[in-house]
Amino acid sequence: MATATKLIGKPIKRKEDPRLVQGIAHYVDDLTLPGMLHLGIVRSPYAHARVRSVDVSKALAAPGVVAVLTAEDVQGAIAPIPCAAQIPDMKPAPRPVLATNEVRFVGEGVAAVVAADRYALRDAMDLVEVDYEPLPAVVDLEKALRKDSPRVHDGLADNAAYHWALEGGDVKKAFKQADRVVKLRMLNQRLIPVAMEPRAVLAQYDRGDNRLTLWSSSQIPHILRTQIAAMLNFPEYGVYVIVPEVGGGFGSKLNVYPEEALACHLAIKLEKPVKWNEGRRENFLSTIHGRGESCDMELAVKRDGTILGMRARVLADLGAYYQLLTPLIPTLTGLMICGCYRIQNLSVEITGVLTNKMATDAYRGAGRPEATYFVERAMDAVAAELKIDPAELRRKNFPKPKDFPYATATGLIYDTANYQGALELALKKSGYKALRRQQAALRKKGRLLGIGLSSYVEICALGPSSAMPAGGWESATIRIEPTGRVRVLTGSSPHGQGEETSFSQIAADMLGVGLDDVIIVHGDTSAVPYGIGTFGSRTLAVGGTAIYRCCEKLRDKLLKIAGHLMQEDPAKLVLRAKQIVSKRDPKKSISFAETVGAAYTAKTLPPGVEPGLEATHFYEPSNFTFPFGTHVAVVEVDRETGEVKLVKYVAVDDCGNLINPLLVEGQVQGGIVQSIGQAMLEEAVYDDQGQLLTGELMDYAIPRAADVPKLETFHTVTPTPVNPMGVKGVGEAGTIGATPALVNAVVDALAPFGVRHLDMPLKRERVWKAIHQAPSESAGRPRRSK
Amino acid sequence: MKIEGRHTVPAPQETVWQRLNDPSVLERSLPGVERLEPDGPDRYRASIKYKVGAVSGSFSGSVELSEKNPPHSMRLKTSARGVPGFVTGEGKLELVPKGAETEVVYSGELQLGGLLAAIGSRMVESAAKKSIEDFFKSLASS
């Protein structure tokens, strides 16, 4: 890097935290406007039903009620929820903001009630009378695809939303040459994102200025602005989206939702501010879910463990309607299905399946955790079948560092990696060999220790615009203000990740100022240039690079001005510690403040240099980045109850250069914990009528601090050539790398019972059944009871 | 969810059959039913007040008898809808004479919707079983 590094690479505490921990930060629900009304959505208790009638008369007559809308009232006024993903021959399944004459999932809105306060609103919502005629619900994926299945949408030939296929190399030949074909059927279950802050919306309309302001808890303020303008046919220049503090998203706020459009529509119609905030139960029902993919995988293998080819057939549970990216997510599974292995012959078929459930969409990892899980489970099945150590099997099939950039059979170019390096470090840090010895010794005593590995590669820094549905660049505008303070406006939309800190580190180093001289502004579409937002582990690698490039422009301008003032060649100047210093003669310098002042007073500017100190950069990445790593999980299974105890966890991640190791640590740890949730606890359970049975946190278990042992995290550093800082992204690594390690560990623990695979979540009863229904135990002492 | 069981009513088959077809007996015996009004042949509208411990609520619903094969078997369908969601139960009742007594064998499906499914399933299933018990006890004493 061109400037002396002072802050980049340091574990600096988050600038965001003082306001957050003091409770003085502002979330949408903290905002109150004069005359504000409250919006509530009456939701369907049926997964599939015809709406015969909606009687709003009693609700309208209730005290405090201002308006009640049904689908009829918004027909033509609000377009359906946009879907940015287009897959060839995809069947249409647009989500109306209120159900028209059919409801297609439990939780779909049928009426919108507006009242003067939340109490009156809640009472009135119970008075909306909806006459439903229940219809058969489509729940199970396999059944959904049968010819005789009811249809989620009338008139569709079947419930397959699309078929997406990809083939590389010569799959037939690979399978013909195989010594063995290892098959595994796996489920990557449906999950609920459970952001700590549910969604919230506040809309305000000013008729004088024809100005519509929308506060929303979102990851994508600008895309939301554009889509709201389009949905309401309102001029985009009149729409102001403001995203204040956001309490987490995990992808669930990378979307456009009915309530955002309805609140805006109502604010315009009633000329009063309208607020909606989501309860946890509503959040479970009508904010996107994640995952929900099943996979039949076949690996063609040589006796020595060489993987010759892969076939994968994936069914993806899309839900009843498309949200912003619903159909796209499973295709990411397809692109990453070969993982970090040299599998040049493969075919993937993905069928998107419509069901009477809430839509699935991007949830932390979005398609990649599924791919990684499928291939990593299958690799362990191969290792078990061929009796090869799982570490050795992986080693054998990695591409070597010299093979990069590495072209996959799925058409991606992996930027750079040393997969074996990460694996060896993980083995060493976990004491892998000793663990295997310990496992053998404990098995003799009847104790079930399991060791699970997962080597992963993910696709991050989303992404080059050519591969993204709505552009994959990011923007930055930086203003050095006359007093020398630096205002960084970013199109990224951090919502808990801590980029106000890492972005400040970049700008401060690049411009030779202190951390506190920099303020990061994001989320206000009237203040910051158009941006894409925060998702897909892109914020640092794409948004951060935009800032880096922008700083370069400003630095060059500062040096030009300073050179002019100092009578020195700008190329011979360097910016550091609020000084511009001559490289030839360090005693020759001019202060940063004086140079900034000169830019604004504009009396002695070099010819051709504009006054002021502001620059904008729209950064378009040339490729994705492909972080990687190996995780090792060690578990002990209680053979009497099936309880799984996580004993040890070692993660080695390579996300390139680290701007702020503390933030990286937070991302890795949080991701692993979310993986513990998926592997052990979480599942959105629908019954056969499409009722969500895990409808609250009383029944949907997420991991708690007590479930998590000390997570030991390490890094290898392989900088990416894709961007100048060599950073790759780390926001999703934990949820991608950890889940298969955990499941592999439990299946490994159960090996004495001949268990080959168990589907997630590895609830105690599932593990217990696997032990107690095992036909025989090939090792260990007889069971204690029965 | 599946609901099945058997219950012995200390009355002859014919008497049990008559009781099952008598709306006033049904009104008395169906737990929580406050009022039962005819709504077509073998069909009744019901208003229901339910209370188990701290859980309580008002529902409106229906009771429907069908596929009658006197005095041997029938289908019974009940449904209740209210603010917290809905419950429907549908199943077959078979009356098997056991000397002076009658064994009623029932098997069917219980479906919960809305909040009741999402939050109350553990409780509601148990409550439903208890209601069925109560129904037969009450039927026995009618």
Place this chain on the structure above:
Amino acid sequence: MIPAAFEYFAPKSLDDALRLVERHGDEAKLLAGGQSLIPLMKLRLSVPRYVVDIGRIRSLRSIREEGGWLVIGALSTHHDVESSEMVRLMAPLLAETASEIGDVQVRNRGTIGGSLSHSDPAADYPAAMLALDAQIVAASSSGTRTIHASEFFLDLMTTQLRPGEILTEVRIPRLPERSGSAYRKLHQPASGFALAGAAVRVSLDEVGKIASAAIGITGVAVRPFRASGAEAMLAGKKPSPKLLADASEKVADGVEPLADIHASAAYRRAAASVYARRALEAALARAEGEKG
């Protein structure tokens, strides 16, 4: 999450409270700690017309010894119980059980009287009440009556308490000499309630045989129960791993276990056995450690 409208009373004395519940009968709900009632009301699964908040009746929040009995006032919080020296001394099982309830916030608000009156089939206290042969005291405007724990829990969230009655205190008899106790529980991972919980008290005689054992099981069936078959197997026997295993196998005999998305009936039954055995092992170790 806003309850339906209700009328709220906050009486300052037990007499005032009793008058209110007598007047409003079935339409009144008592608010003791609110850890079950308030969520139910917010979900509108509970829609009482009157809420009588007894939280201000100070006299109901006490822990004391009375004629050899440990007496715990109904408004004692779970935290009060788990942290009370007197409880730890006289009924350590109760302190241990209290420490397993919910989380810190729940333990700071929830009360023993509230929990027992609500009688969730997966609540923790009932198992200990049964194992300790506790007596539950209910007051009404016509006086007080004492209900033995074994007769208190009737059915799903249904107890002996009648409309118009208020549970005022719980009385725990003194433990026999050379007694040990333990509570072991398989947590439902989301809610923390018991999927199977076993509260055990064992007492040894002078030669180290089991003089008597009491096993209370919660979470398994619609109501908590005493595993009397298992208790009978243990009584008079010299403890051995086989005896404990055999007796534990029997704890859920004759009951119809609950089933839900968290655990099937078969798993609840199996978990009850395992946790009962573990509780027995711990209780025996403690009894053997007692000098008596």
